[in-house]
Each structure stands twice: as structure tokens, then as C-alpha cells.
Amino acid sequence: MLKYGLILFILIFGYSANAGQIVATVNDEPISSFDVEARAKLIAVQRAEYLNNKRKAQYIKEALDLIIDEKVKNIEAQKYGFTVNDADIAQAIAHLEKQNHLKPGEMKTMLAKNGVPIEVLQNQLKADLLWLQVIQRQNDGAAKALPAEIEKKKQELRAKLKEEEFFVFEILISGKNEAEKCYRELQSGTPFDKVVAKYSKAPSKEMGGEVGWVKPNHYSKEITAVLRQLNIGDLSAPLKTQNGYLILLLQDKKTPIYSDSISLWELAQMAMPTKEAVSFEKELTALNSCETFLTFADNYAIKESIKSGLVAPDQLPSEIKTILEKEPIKTVIGPIRTQDADVFFMKCAVRKKQVLPDDEMIKAQIENDKMEALSEKLLRNAKRFVVIERKK
Numbered sequence: 538m539l540k541y542g543l544i545l546f547i548l549i550f551g552y553s554a555n556a557g558q559i560v561a562t563v564n565d566e567p568i569s570s571f572d573v574e575a576r577a578k579l580i581a582v583q584r585a586e587y588l589n590n591k592r593k594a595q596y597i598k599e600a601l602d603l604i605i606d607e608k609v610k611n612i613e614a615q616k617y618g619f620t621v622n623d624a625d626i627a628q629a630i631a632h633l634e635k636q637n638h639l640k641p642g643e644m645k646t647m648l649a650k651n652g653v654p655i656e657v658l659q660n661q662l663k664a665d666l667l668w669l670q671v672i673q674r675q676n677d678g679a680a681k682a683l684p685a686e687i688e689k690k691k692q693e694l695r696a697k698l699k700e701e702e703f704f705v706f707e708i709l710i711s712g713k714n715e716a717e718k719c720y721r722e723l724q725s726g727t728p729f730d731k732v733v734a735k736y737s738k739a740p741s742k743e744m745g746g747e748v749g750w751v752k753p754n755h756y757s758k759e760i761t762a763v764l765r766q767l768n769i770g771d772l773s774a775p776l777k778t779q780n781g782y783l784i785l786l787l788q789d790k791k792t793p794i795y796s797d798s799i800s801l802w803e804l805a806q807m808a809m810p811t812k813e814a815v816s817f818e819k820e821l822t823a824l825n826s827c828e829t830f831l832t833f834a835d836n837y838a839i840k841e842s843i844k845s846g847l848v849a850p851d852q853l854p855s856e857i858k859t860i861l862e863k864e865p866i867k868t869v870i871g872p873i874r875t876q877d878a879d880v881f882f883m884k885c886a887v888r889k890k891q892v893l894p895d896d897e898m899i900k901a902q903i904e905n906d907k908m909e910a911l912s913e914k915l916l917r918n919a920k921r922f923v924v925i926e927r928k929k
Contacts, residue, residue, distance in 0.1 A: 561601060561927045563608040568601065575657045576600035582651050605925055606916060607664035613919040614667035617674060621666045629662045672912050680907035682900040690899050695797070698892060701753055703764050704789035706746040708732060709739035709781055716775035716782035723772055729786055738781065746786070760785070768854040792851045797893040801847045802861070803827070803885040807834035808842035814872055814879040824869050827885035839878060847888065857882075 561568040577593070577600040634644050645655040706729060710716040719736045723729065733746035741748050753761045760783065763773050767787040775782040805827050809817070817837060824830045827845070834843045850858050857873065861884055864870045872879030894902070 559928055561605060561925070563605055563925050564612060564923050566608060568604050568608070572604060572657075573597060573600045575653060576604055576661075578651060578653045579648070579657050579661070582648065582653060601927075603661075607661065609916065609919050609923055609925075610664045610668040610671070612923055613915070614671055617671065619667050619670040621663050625666055626659050626662050629666065630658065668912065671915060672908060675915060676908070676911060680904050680911060682903035682907075686903055687896055687899050690903055691893065691896075694893055694899070698794040700791070701793050702750045702791040703753075703787060704750050705748040705764070706733075706786040706788060707739055707741055707748050708737040708746055708784040709741075709778075710736050710775070710784070711738060711781045713775070713782060716784065720772070720775055720784055723784065750791075756783075764790075766855075769852065790851075794892055798889045798891045799849060801849055801888045801890050803888060804844075804846065804848050804861075805830050805834070805883045805885055806842065806844045806880065807831075807838035808875075808878040808880045809838050810877075811872075811874065811879050813837065814881075821869050821881065824883070825867055827867070827883060830869065830883045830885075842878070842880070845885075847890075 558570040559567045560570050560573055574597065577596040580596050580600060580603075630644055631641065633639075634641060637644075639647065644658070648655055648658060708719060708729075710719055715736065719732055722732055730745040733742055737746060739746070748755075753764075755761075756764070757778070760776055760778070763776060764785065764787060767773060767785070769787055769789055771787050773783070773785040773787075775784055807830070814821070820833065824833055831843070831845060850862070853861070860873065861870060861882060864884065866884045866886060869881055869883055871881035873882075874880075
């Protein structure tokens with residue numbers, strides 16, 4: 538079964554002056570620049586990605602490729618007499634609305650606000666539904682996942698869990714003095730992307746300094762050692778490299794997991810001005826459940842500081858993690874003194890979360906991958922029997 542994902546995102550993506558220009562044909566059926574730009578907008582809405590000029594050009598190219606493929610799919614479906622009616626398309630849109638917590642009819646309104654006619658989405662869904670019938674006709678059971686394939690995939694996923702990765706933004710500066718000046722600007726609160734635009738010499742400058750997920754061998758051993766010491770959201774001081782000085786921002790990280798499940802803490806947190814925390818010492822010590830902790834927080838703590846939820850210990854700053862690990866559940870932990878207030882925690886419970894998918898989920902993924910491979914093979918074969926012309 539095809540799945541449709543749509544992430545809501547407001548995007549201004551203007552039409553070109555030559556909206557009606559023919560940019561390609563498939564068996565003499567024209568594709569206009571209006572069609573392509575409208576589809577590019579839909580792609581952007583679906584992915585909710587920030588678009589600079591470089592990405593816009595990529596989306597235009599991708600949109601044209603997708604429209605060509607869809608016309609080929611429609612032609613192939615017609616050979617077998619497959620059809621899709623308006624009710625089928627309406628049902629698919631209703632499914633999308635439900636997935637994205639939209640009321641019936643809101644999809645059309647939301648797309649219109651982004652300059653995407655509802656017909657663009659309808660055309661995409663029609664091609665997908667027709668093509669699904671083609672694939673199902675050609676599938677002779679070869680897409681079924683075998684027990685050995687499930688076990689092999691499980692081992693691959695276990696190996697993936699053991700990998701260490703870092704989601705990194707970077708600034709590369711030529712000289713030491715300039716690097717230190719750049720670092721001071723970041724510490725003073727200047728937005729990272731603005732500092733990137735001003736100083737960075739790295740290719741990642743085009744993406745606001747974003748490098749993305751990297752493995753430990755992406756940087757030198759010395760720089761990777763620094764990354765391991767950073768907490769999520771931390772900046773590194775300027776680091777000497779062969780090409781200059783690097784300043785790294787750690788946006789996220791994946792620590793190795795060596796079992797099929799991990800422990801999560803159900804954690805409650807609050808902060809109070811130090812003077813008030815001292816005066817409430819007796820009451821704080823008496824709290825012995827998450828409910829009493831949060832009730833107390835609602836009455837006396839700084840409202841913006843009150844938090845409650847599940848968290849992986851490795852996501853916490855190392856010093857906080859170390860303190861919380863030593864303390865039993867349902868006891869008040871703290872104060873951890875900061876410049877502005879005293880912070881208190883309570884470990885309400887420790888829960889297990891399965892991180893390795895079960896066999897049924899792995900089976901479904903394998904079969905989905907096989908269907909995708911079959912789809913690509915059928916599409917390549919179908920393209921041999923149509924005339925595709927791209928205009929310059």
C-alpha cells in the first residue's frame with residue numbers, strides 16, 4: 538500500500554513570467570513551466586525544507602522528472618485498462634488530511650495558501666494509484682520476505698544501532714585571530730547562520746554551515762574527541778586544522794546502542810529563584826512522587842522551567858546525567874545551581890523502549906523495498922516505449 542506523507546509548511550515560491558512555456562513532452566503530451574513550478578511548490582510543502590536559490594533549482598529539476606515519470610505511468614496503466622475514479626482520489630486526500638491532523642477540506646485551503654492548486658496533488662495521487670495497480674499485476678510473489686532475509690536485515694539494523702554519529706554545523710576560518718573574533722561573536726549571541734555567512738570558507742556555507750550527520754572518521758581523531766565532549770547545542774572553541782580553524786556546533790548526536798532496547802527516564806524538572814528554594818527546603822525534601830513534584834512546581838516554580846516527559850539519559854548534559862544516575866527514583870534531586878536559579882529534578886520512573894523493530898515491521902520494510910525495486914524496473918522498461926523530449 539502506498540503511503541503519503543505531507544508536512545505543513547508555508548512557502549512563497551513565485552511563478553515565472555513564462556508560466557505557459559512548454560518544457561517537455563511525453564508522446565507529444567506537453568508539460569509546461571507552470572506545471573513544473575506548481576509541482577516544485579508541492580515538493581517543498583511536502584518536505585518542509587528551507588529553500589535557498591540552489592535548492593529551488595534542484596526542486597524544479599526534480600519536479601520535471603516526476604511529472605515525466607507520472608505521464609509514463611499513466612500511459613502504461615492505460616495499456617491494461619486500469620482506471621482511478623474521483624472517489625479514489627478523494628479517499629487518498631482524506632487519508633492525507635487525517636495523517637496531518639487536518640479537517641476535511643483543509644488540504645485544499647492549505648495548498649492554496651502556498652500557491653499549489655489542488656489539481657497538482659490530485660494528479661500525483663492519480664498516477665500513484667494507477668501505478669500501484671500496474672505493480673500489483675506484475676508482482677508474482679517475489680516481493681515476499683523470507684525468514685533468512687528478515688534475520689539478515691535484523692543484523693544490519695543492530696549494526697546500525699552501534700554506529701556513532703554527530704549532526705554538525707561548522708564554520709571554517711583561515712586565521713587564528715579571525716577565528717577567535719568569530720567565536721566571540723557567537724558567544725555574544727549573534728545567530729549562527731549570520732556568522733557563517735560573514736566568516737566561513739567551507740562549502741557548507743551555502744547551507745548555513747550545515748554539514749549534517751557525520752561519522753567519527755569525518756574529522757580528525759582530535760576533533761572527534763572534542764565532539765564527544767560537547768553536549769547537544771554546544772559550540773566548540775576554534776579547532777586547528779590543515780585548512781584553518783573550525784568552529785563546530787553540535788545539533789544532535791547518536792550514541793552507540795548495543796541492545797535491542799534502551800532505558801528512558803520519565804523526568805520532571807523545575808527551577809526556582811535561589812532564595813525561594815532555600816525557604817522551601819523542607820517542603821521540597823518531602824516530595825515523593827511525580828504528581829506532588831509537578832503540583833509543587835505549578836504553585837511555586839518558574840512556569841517556563843517546568844518540564845515533564847521521557848528522555849534518553851545520553852541526551853542530557855553529561856554533568857546532569859552523572860548526578861541523576863546516582864539518585865533513586867521519586868526523590869527530589871538538586872539543587873543544581875545556575876546563575877539565575879536553582880534547578881530541581883525528579884526521576885519519576887525508568888522505562889524500556891524497543892529500538893529494534895519487531896519481525897513484522899522488518900518484514901513489511903523488506904517487502905516495501907522489493908516493491909520499490911520492482912516499480913523502478915517496470916518504469917525503466919515502460920520508458921523504452923514512449924517518446925520523451927525535453928526542451929532546452
